[in-house]
Amino acid sequence: MIELFGIGVSLQPxxxxxxxxxxxxxxxxxxxTPLAWWLARMQSSFKIxxxxxxxxxxxxxxxVLGFYLLxxxxxxxxxxxxxxxxxxxxxxxxxxxxxxxxSVFYSLPFAVQPxxxxxxxxxxxxxxxxxxxxxGVLDRxxxxxxxxxxxxxxxxxxxxxxxxxxxxxxVLMVGGNIPDATRMVSIAIxxxxxxxxxxxxxxxxxxxxxxxxxxxxxxxxxxxxxxxKVG
Amino acid sequence: xxxxxxxxxQGRFLLDAGPFEIDTRGVTVLFGRSGSGKSTLLRAIxxxxxHARGQLEFHGERWQDGAWQLPTQRRDIGFVFQxxxxxxxxxxxxxxxxxxxxxxxxxxxxxxxxxxGEGGRRALPFDLVTLAARVGIADKLxxxxxxxxxxxxxxxxxxxxxxxxxxxxxxxxxxxALDWRAKAELLRLIDELAREVGVPxxxxxxxxxxxxxxxxxxxFMADGRIEHIETLREALARPDSPLFDEEGPVSVLExxxxxxxxxxxxxxxxxxxxxxxxxxxxxxxxxxxxxxLARDVSLSLDDPARISILNHLPVTVERIDPEHEGxxxxxxxxxxxxxxxxxxxxxxxxxxxxxxxxAAYALIKSVVLMD
Amino acid sequence: xxxxxxxFLVMLTGAARADTxxxxxxxNFTKTAEEVGAAFRAKTGHEVRFAFGPSGKxxxxxxxxxxxxxxxxxxxxxxxxxxxxxxxxxxxxxxxxRGVLALYSPTLPVKDDYRAVLEKGGFRHMAIANPKxxxxxxxxxxxxxxxxxxxxxxxxxxxxxSIAPTFQYVQxxxxxxxxxxxxxxxxxxxxxxxxxxYWLPPQAMYAPIDQxxxxxxxxxxxxxxxxxxxFLRSDEGRKVIENYGYSIP
Numbered sequence: 001m002i003e004l005f006g007i008g009v010s011l012q013p014x015x016x017x018x019x020x021x022x023x024x025x026x027x028x029x030x031x032x033t034p035l036a037w038w039l040a041r042m043q044s045s046f047k048i049x050x051x052x053x054x055x056x057x058x059x060x061x062x063x064v065l066g067f068y069l070l071x072x073x074x075x076x077x078x079x080x081x082x083x084x085x086x087x088x089x090x091x092x093x094x095x096x097x098x099x100x101x102x103s104v105f106y107s108l109p110f111a112v113q114p115x116x117x118x119x120x121x122x123x124x125x126x127x128x129x130x131x132x133x134x135x136g137v138l139d140r141x142x143x144x145x146x147x148x149x150x151x152x153x154x155x156x157x158x159x160x161x162x163x164x165x166x167x168x169x170x171v172l173m174v175g176g177n178i179p180d181a182t183r184m185v186s187i188a189i190x191x192x193x194x195x196x197x198x199x200x201x202x203x204x205x206x207x208x209x210x211x212x213x214x215x216x217x218x219x220x221x222x223x224x225x226x227x228x229k230v231g
Numbered sequence: 232x233x234x235x236x237x238x239x240x241q242g243r244f245l246l247d248a249g250p251f252e253i254d255t256r257g258v259t260v261l262f263g264r265s266g267s268g269k270s271t272l273l274r275a276i277x278x279x280x281x282h283a284r285g286q287l288e289f290h291g292e293r294w295q296d297g298a299w300q301l302p303t304q305r306r307d308i309g310f311v312f313q314x315x316x317x318x319x320x321x322x323x324x325x326x327x328x329x330x331x332x333x334x335x336x337x338x339x340x341x342x343x344x345x346x347x348g349e350g351g352r353r354a355l356p357f358d359l360v361t362l363a364a365r366v367g368i369a370d371k372l373x374x375x376x377x378x379x380x381x382x383x384x385x386x387x388x389x390x391x392x393x394x395x396x397x398x399x400x401x402x403x404x405x406x407x408a409l410d411w412r413a414k415a416e417l418l419r420l421i422d423e424l425a426r427e428v429g430v431p432x433x434x435x436x437x438x439x440x441x442x443x444x445x446x447x448x449x450x451f452m453a454d455g456r457i458e459h460i461e462t463l464r465e466a467l468a469r470p471d472s473p474l475f476d477e478e479g480p481v482s483v484l485e486x487x488x489x490x491x492x493x494x495x496x497x498x499x500x501x502x503x504x505x506x507x508x509x510x511x512x513x514x515x516x517x518x519x520x521x522x523x524l525a526r527d528v529s530l531s532l533d534d535p536a537r538i539s540i541l542n543h544l545p546v547t548v549e550r551i552d553p554e555h556e557g558x559x560x561x562x563x564x565x566x567x568x569x570x571x572x573x574x575x576x577x578x579x580x581x582x583x584x585x586x587x588x589x590a591a592y593a594l595i596k597s598v599v600l601m602d
Numbered sequence: 603x604x605x606x607x608x609x610f611l612v613m614l615t616g617a618a619r620a621d622t623x624x625x626x627x628x629x630n631f632t633k634t635a636e637e638v639g640a641a642f643r644a645k646t647g648h649e650v651r652f653a654f655g656p657s658g659k660x661x662x663x664x665x666x667x668x669x670x671x672x673x674x675x676x677x678x679x680x681x682x683x684x685x686x687x688x689x690x691x692x693x694x695x696x697x698x699x700r701g702v703l704a705l706y707s708p709t710l711p712v713k714d715d716y717r718a719v720l721e722k723g724g725f726r727h728m729a730i731a732n733p734k735x736x737x738x739x740x741x742x743x744x745x746x747x748x749x750x751x752x753x754x755x756x757x758x759x760x761x762x763x764s765i766a767p768t769f770q771y772v773q774x775x776x777x778x779x780x781x782x783x784x785x786x787x788x789x790x791x792x793x794x795x796x797x798x799x800y801w802l803p804p805q806a807m808y809a810p811i812d813q814x815x816x817x818x819x820x821x822x823x824x825x826x827x828x829x830x831x832x833f834l835r836s837d838e839g840r841k842v843i844e845n846y847g848y849s850i851p
């Protein structure tokens with residue numbers, strides 16, 4: 001709890017949101033990159049079905065997605081039971097883990113689609129050329145794919161991060177709105193508005209806004225500097 | 232030695248090459264129309280297509296066995312693509328460094344023990360800067376590759392491929408995207424480098440002139456199959472050679488150019504066959520191949536003295552090919568044993584009474600130095 | 603072209619038929635309203651169309667000119683506000699149902715041993731509606747305070763934004779028990795119907811969860827609107843409402 005401009009607000013939702021967004025971005029980068037690569041290089045007609053599946057979170061209302069996550073992640077569900085075998089004792093829903101899992105699903109298309117398009121735009125010949133110059137698979141990824149698909153990665157990261165920061169329906173369902181534990185900033189703002197605490201809502205919104213503008217400016221600025229250096 | 236049997240299906244197209252055995256010394260040209268499967272075969276040989284099946288060995292080293300493939304990056308090959316395929320995020324120097332940093336440090340004897348060091352990796356006689364100067368891009372090292380002309384890009388691509396010290400250099404129509412001047416300059420560069428560096432080259436083209444200029448050996452392809460593997464000399468000796476499809480029969484004479492004399496003529500040939508060439512193109516050239524269209528060669532029973540044609544060579548008629556639309560191609564043996572084709576009318580053939588074994592003079596109206 | 607114009611004319615005149623009422627109804631009352639509507643139609647031949655949604659949203663739509671004739675809120679504040687703003691027919695305000703709070707668990711014996719269950723705390727999470735935004739949440743908090751268990755149970759509480767997600771938390775097993783609406787348990791189509799146990803805290807432990815309705819100004823002189831409200835207050839209407847787990851004050 002801090003006091004700013006004479007208004008007392010808890011900053012906990014802010015930190016939680018940043019933590020969830022950062023973790024989600026990291027996880028989606030690790031999972032989304034191979035998935036997007038696989039989809040981009042896939043030639044079978046099954047690809048369309050998989051692309052549609054990846055895009056599903058765009059179509060499903062967040063509360064619906066949240067409801068299905070409640071079913072999938074419940075303490076007696078197969079996922080939690082499987083984790084019990086590895087000594088997991090907690091509960092997936094109403095926890096940071098649940099928030100991150102929910103956000104990963106919800107933001108999946110925002111990470112996979114830009115990456116997929118970047119990979120599709122990558123000329124295969126350049127990878128062939130690297131292979132004929134004795135570059136192995138990982139070598140090719142880091143020295144050819146990564147620098148050439150850099151914009152795709154940047155878009156994927158910023159969209160994922162921003163989308164997670166702004167999400168509401170899924171985290172509300174999966175998180176359970178527990179103060180100081182799973183109450184993300186979007187929920188906190190919503191609750192303030194619903195309780196007619198407009199000053200608190202404005203303050204939190206303002207901080208979120210300033211933070212987002214600063215981060216996005218930094219990222220795009222870095223991108224430009226890097227681009228100039230290469231070009 | 233490249234030995235194997237490869238198949239590769241791409242939609243409705245089926246490559247079914249082999250069993251084949253290609254002596255890779257010098258320059259081997261894969262020749263065929265577009266769609267004949269030459270690029271597909273090259274992708275199968277280099278391991279760039281995962282769907283290739285069959286057997287492949289390079290100097291006893293297994294490259295393909297059924298569906299198993301030795302990854303491209305472990306095949307010790309270099310590749311020059313049609314469009315150069317330079318890395319756009321790296322400078323010219325960056326592209327060359329990419330190859331250099333991944334190249335083996337010292338010459339290694341061939342793993343499978345190819346005969347007489349053939350197929351083994353040789354020490355590259357160049358470092359990065361020297362090679363850049365040799366291919367003519369010394370002043371472009373710090374340039375962005377996107378700012379280069381088509382010819383310059385191919386020069387960088389060739390240097391990049393050589394810097395990775397390949398045991399086999401593959402080139403897929405490296406000149407097809409260039410204008411005629413850049414084509415001529417690069418053709419000369421490739422010809423010279425092939426000899427200087429000594430790395431075996433597999434070269435794809437559908438242009439007969441590139442075959443005649445570069446090839447030691449030609450692999451003819453059509454409809455996804457290898458039709459013939461023969462030396463350039465053999466390929467030019469048969470009347471139905473696919474090389475003749477566009478301009479009719481062609482002869483390629485090998486020899487050396489000498490010093491230009493006081494008449495402004497440049498001698499070409501050897502001690503038994505001697506031609507004299509006019510014009511600035513011959514001056515100062517070190518060309519070793521001369522291209523003569525059969526339709527530019529006439530035959531005479533005696534050596535005409537009062538005639539403007541400069542080059543008269545005594546020949547022996549070796550073979551007369553069947554008449555086609557009133558014309559015949561006569562294969563003549565020169566004094567040094569090289570073959571010269573003359574295309575004359577069937578009427579003239581009968582009037583002169585030419586037959587295999589007959590002596591005659593070949594009058595050569597025009598030649599092209601392959602320079 | 604002409605047929606299209608004709609089609610739209612039919613649509614417009616059809617939509618403006620005077621004996622069709624449109625009622626804005628709080629989402630939790632959906633099934634009850636449909637059943638009352640069907641009974642009303644069978645009796646009078648008049649059609650009532652329902653627009654379901656969260657009360658807050660419906661209230662906002664009404665104040666922005668949405669063409670509703672009746673408004674059934676999930677609370678009393680919003681109809682009261684409409685009365686103050688002069689948007690309703692005089693004297694039409696009435697409480698049509700009172701929500702009944704239920705402590706529900708699919709697995710724990712809350713019917714008789716509710717106190718022991720709550721005190722022993724053999725559960726990880728307990729779901730209640732958000733007291734800040736939902737009347738059932740406020741009621742649940744009051745019950746916990748009255749039992750002297752609020753502070754002890756606070757760390758285990760998870761909050762549904764309304765009574766619907768609160769029920770889903772319990773029903774899917776993510777929370778082992780929770781305070782839900784009786785109407786969510788007695789509906790024969792509810793996934794909780796006949797499954798688990800519930801306890802009804804005495805009404806004295808929490809402020810009434812009253813749901814009020816009004817006839818909106820545009821239906822002021824519509825006799826069918828008044829007839830539907832009267833039907834709701836008749837024995838037949840009350841019986842349907844009570845069957846769905848509400849009490850009537």
